[in-house]
Amino acid sequence: MTGEPTLSATGLVKRYGRVTAIGGADFDLLPGEVLAVVGDNGAGKSSLIKALSGALVPDAGEIRVDGELVHFRTPIDARKFGIETVYQDLALAPAQDIAANMYLGREKRRPGIAGKLLRSLDYTSMRSEARRVLDELDIKVKSITQPVETLSGGQRQGVAVARAAAFGTKAVIMDEPTAALGVAEASKVLALIDRIRQRGLPVVLISHNMPHVFDIADRIHVHRLGARVGVVSPATHSMNEVVGLITGALRLGEDGAVEEVEAAVRTGLGR
Structure with missing residues (x-):
């Protein structure tokens, strides 16, 4: 996959007092791809994604959508540029x-007057469009009018993802979409992500589940200590190599091959 990144960031920095959450991070999402973002707890993945989705304002750095410099102050700003996010709590009623x-x-x-003056909602139109999107993404539900609380965990995830796909025009960001699901429902969510990719909408997948990452991702962005340490392909790098990059036991050489890092350097004692 080539071309100008749909969503990119250069040199993002975010500090909280003496704590650096993002330390000069770079990011590139290419058109029509699934990009997995992986890293240990505390690596800064969440802060990076919050900056890209407008939930966090970085202290420095640039964010671009289709090459255009943007400044997100809120998630609403990001939505205006076609960036939709599905958080772990799904944000459903x-x-x-x-x-x-x-x-x-x-x-x-x-x-007409009913909408402007009486502020009446167009339930018929909303239900028709919601059904169309669910059918297009092959999300199975009994009725478009059933309460979300009656749905399974996988179906709820599907509704949240469908909402993002319906309004996202540039990218959909998904934070651990399979974390609380069983094997069967997780497989359905991965298939749903693939269908979104087939529609030409790129997806950012934040996940700790390496089998899922290797099953669905086109590229893998490895995040460590607040910055990107490399981007690799599941086709050319193994799961063990990605884990090594996450922990700092391995690093990427100039030719893209992984190489071992001495323990003193890995722990920071050699600095």
Whole structure:
């Protein structure tokens, strides 16, 4: 996959007092790919993704969408540029139905006076469009009007992902989408991610599950100590090599091959 990155960042920095959450991080998401972002707990993955989705304002660095310099102050800013995020908590309203959740915060009003003056919602249109998106992504539910609280964990994940796919035009960011799911439901979510990729919408997948990463990702962004240490392909690098990059036992050479790092350097004693 080549071409100008759909979403990119250069030299992102975010500090909280003496703690550096992001230390000059770079990022590139190419058109139509699934890019996995992996790293240990505390590596700065969440802070990086929050900066890219508008939930965090970096102290320094640049973010670009299709090469255009952007400044995200809130997630709403990121949405305006077509960046949608599916967080681990899914941000769904359990008591409301599927269509209402698909349009949560973006409700459509009825045309004419009813919508403008009475602020009446266009439920027919929202339900029709929600059904179309679910069918297009092959997400199976009994009824578009059933409450989200009646859905399985995998179906709830599907609704959240469908909402992001419906409104995302540039990228969908997914934070640990299979973390709380069983084997069967996780497989369905991975298939859903593949269908989004087939629609031409690139996906950023944050995950600790290496088998899932190697099953679905086109490229793997390895994050360590607040910065990107390399980007590798599942086709050319093994799972053990990626784990070595995450822990700091290995590093990428100039030719893209991995090489061992001395223990003193790995722990910072050799600095």
